[in-house]
Amino acid sequence: MIKRAWNKWRSGYMGRLVGESFYAQGKLYGIAVLAMIAVAVTTAGSAYMMEYIVDAMTSPELRGYAHVIALGVVILFLVKAIASYIQSVFLARAGNRIVAQQQDRVYRKLLRHGVSFFSTNESSDLLMRTTHGAQAARSLIDVLVTGFVRDALTLVGLVGVMVYQQPVLSVMFFVVGPIALLGVRYLLKSVRSIMQAEFASLAEIIRVLQETSAGIKVIKVFSLEDRMINRMDTAIRRVEDRANDISRLQSVASPLMEFLAGLAVAGVLVVSTMGIAGSEQPSAGQLMSFITALLMAYEPAKRLSRMRVQIETCMVGVAMLFDLLDQDETMLESPKAHDLIDGPGQIELRNVTFGYHGAMPVIEEMNVTFEAGKTTALVGQSGGGKSTLFGLIMRFYDPDQGSVEIDGQDLREVNFASLRRKISYVGQDTFLFSTSIMDNLRCSSPDATDEEVIDAAKAAHAHDFIMDLPEGYNTQVGENGTFLSGGQKQRIAIARAILRKAEILLLDEATSALDAESESLVKKALDTLTKDVTVVVIAHRLSTVLEADKIIVVQDGSIVEQGNLDELMKKNGSFRNLFNQQFKKHAPSAEVAE
Numbered sequence: 001m002i003k004r005a006w007n008k009w010r011s012g013y014m015g016r017l018v019g020e021s022f023y024a025q026g027k028l029y030g031i032a033v034l035a036m037i038a039v040a041v042t043t044a045g046s047a048y049m050m051e052y053i054v055d056a057m058t059s060p061e062l063r064g065y066a067h068v069i070a071l072g073v074v075i076l077f078l079v080k081a082i083a084s085y086i087q088s089v090f091l092a093r094a095g096n097r098i099v100a101q102q103q104d105r106v107y108r109k110l111l112r113h114g115v116s117f118f119s120t121n122e123s124s125d126l127l128m129r130t131t132h133g134a135q136a137a138r139s140l141i142d143v144l145v146t147g148f149v150r151d152a153l154t155l156v157g158l159v160g161v162m163v164y165q166q167p168v169l170s171v172m173f174f175v176v177g178p179i180a181l182l183g184v185r186y187l188l189k190s191v192r193s194i195m196q197a198e199f200a201s202l203a204e205i206i207r208v209l210q211e212t213s214a215g216i217k218v219i220k221v222f223s224l225e226d227r228m229i230n231r232m233d234t235a236i237r238r239v240e241d242r243a244n245d246i247s248r249l250q251s252v253a254s255p256l257m258e259f260l261a262g263l264a265v266a267g268v269l270v271v272s273t274m275g276i277a278g279s280e281q282p283s284a285g286q287l288m289s290f291i292t293a294l295l296m297a298y299e300p301a302k303r304l305s306r307m308r309v310q311i312e313t314c315m316v317g318v319a320m321l322f323d324l325l326d327q328d329e330t331m332l333e334s335p336k337a338h339d340l341i342d343g344p345g346q347i348e349l350r351n352v353t354f355g356y357h358g359a360m361p362v363i364e365e366m367n368v369t370f371e372a373g374k375t376t377a378l379v380g381q382s383g384g385g386k387s388t389l390f391g392l393i394m395r396f397y398d399p400d401q402g403s404v405e406i407d408g409q410d411l412r413e414v415n416f417a418s419l420r421r422k423i424s425y426v427g428q429d430t431f432l433f434s435t436s437i438m439d440n441l442r443c444s445s446p447d448a449t450d451e452e453v454i455d456a457a458k459a460a461h462a463h464d465f466i467m468d469l470p471e472g473y474n475t476q477v478g479e480n481g482t483f484l485s486g487g488q489k490q491r492i493a494i495a496r497a498i499l500r501k502a503e504i505l506l507l508d509e510a511t512s513a514l515d516a517e518s519e520s521l522v523k524k525a526l527d528t529l530t531k532d533v534t535v536v537v538i539a540h541r542l543s544t545v546l547e548a549d550k551i552i553v554v555q556d557g558s559i560v561e562q563g564n565l566d567e568l569m570k571k572n573g574s575f576r577n578l579f580n581q582q583f584k585k586h587a588p589s590a591e592v593a594e
């Protein structure tokens with residue numbers, strides 16, 4: 001039965017955390033534990049010494065030894081001070097390592113997850129789990145180590161001194177202790193649910209802050225300030241209330257213990273002056289030693305009585321952290337995954353059906369080939385599934401049925417690194433890191449020389465505006481490029497994609513923020529730079545794709561038409577309709593395109 005309980009504890013969150021932490025930081029904790037033992041022994045020793053200190057002052061026979069006793073006191077307190085220092089430093093060091101290690105682990109785990117993980121898990125929740133969870137892990141170990149080693153041993157030592165000095169009076173301690181513990185047990189019940197509510201409200205505070213920062217223009221333009229303030233107020237008040245609840249629970253333990261300690265001291269005074277039947281009258285030093293031990297026992301006893309509340313508090317954060325660490329990775333590399341074998345870069349979707357999170361298919365039984373070295377354009381109504389096709393080609397998602405292949409190799413059988421090396425991409429939402437323009441460009445090709453970076457920027461028509469910025473390529477772009485215009489950000493994203501020199505280039509509305517002139521210049525540059533590259537372009541502005549080798553019309557997850565411009569115009573179908581809508585004024589008939 002003991003073995004079963006042990007196994008259950010070991011596999012529980014607390015057991016795992018303790019096991020992992022001691023395994024990783026055993027040396028630091030070992031030193032801290034030795035120092036704690038020294039603290040406990042010297043604390044008990046200092047209570048015991050009170051007998052000799054007081055007797056040296058009150059009894060003439062011991063007065064001659066006063067200097068020896070004084071030296072003993074100095075040594076004792078010196079050892080205690082050194083041990084306390086070592087204990088604090090090593091405990092903090094081990095704790096800081098645990099926080100760092102847990103955060104590192106969580107972040108690595110997050111990056112191994114597929115894209116879908118990030119659409120189902122809010123960033124505020126991930127932030128809470130990573131920061132508070134790791135801190136809670138550290139606090140839990142601190143509480144356990146200081147509680148079970150320093151406080152428990154100190155208490156045992158002091159109770160030992162009390163029993164040694166005054167066995168009969170010590171009985172009082174054993175009456176008072178359990179009463180206090182019973183009181184604390186009563187408090188524990190609600191701690192966990194209060195903490196869970198507090199964490200949820202903290203996540204809401206982070207969420208409101210993130211949305212305020214990202215959506216400040218929407219908030220201003222639609223005058224949503226009051227609404228945001230209300231949301232924030234509600235979350236803040238919830239956290240405040242929960243924090244008050246927790247501190248109330250934690251605070252009840254102290255006055256309870258304080259009152260009981262006062263009762264005990266008063267009792268000692270009354271009983272000792274009355275004299276105890278059948279026992280020798282104790283010396284003033286013995287009584288003082290006993291009272292000192294009793295009073296000193298108050299602190300560790302108080303901490304021990306609070307320990308359960310603290311453990312419960314920390315366990316909520318630890319559980320959140322482990323929940324995150326234990327989640328199955330959403331996009332796995334096959335154990336037999338091999339490097340994508342070099343080929344011309346032909347992309348093929350074979351009978352692909354796909355729905356996000358297993359829901360209604362957004363791509364249905366699609367068969368399509370994107371010819372190597374050619375430019376294919378995807379057009380069609382919004383929400384038809386064009387960007388989803390890019391997600392499948394980059395293996396952000398796996399199809400529910402069918403396969404996606406590059407040069408005849410199923411993407412599920414190749415490793416991520418070689419697949420991603422093959423592809424360059426510009427998305428609808430241009431994302432820039434909060435660093436310099438140079439770093440943002442070079443991140444797609446870390447080994448590129450300055451010259452290559454500048455050439456790519458020139459091709460994307462970004463060089464001139466970059467040179468006009470105060471610090472040129474070293475200009476910081478701010479959070480997600482806030483210091484740049486939409487078109488400037490897009491040109492940097494295009495330059496970044498060009499610099500990668502991949503064999504497949506996916507452009508999802510990549511030039512939508514550019515004016516007509518810049519767009520045509522960028523297009524020309526792309527045409528020359530992507531001569532043997534397989535390019536797939538998604539564009540709503542048909543003018544961007546008229547020269548593509550092939551145009552595919554996607555509607556409701558299926559391909560409704562495909563061919564070159566002439567063929568599609570002759571068909572008089574969906575593409576012709578789209579074309580007429582966009583070029584009505586200028587090109588109302590098929591002849592214009594012909």
Ligand SMILES: Nc1ncnc2c1ncn2[C@@H]1O[C@H](COP(=O)(O)OP(=O)(O)OP(=O)(O)O)[C@@H](O)[C@H]1O
Pocket residue numbers: 119356362381382383384385386387388389
């Ligand atoms: N991460 C996601 N989770 C769930 N559904 C999604 C997700 N992304 C897209 N969808 C849904 O999939 C469908 C296809 O979206 P997709 O972005 O592929 O269309 P699109 O043709 O690229 O549209 P647009 O031209 O507007 O960019 C839409 O109905 C959309 O609501």
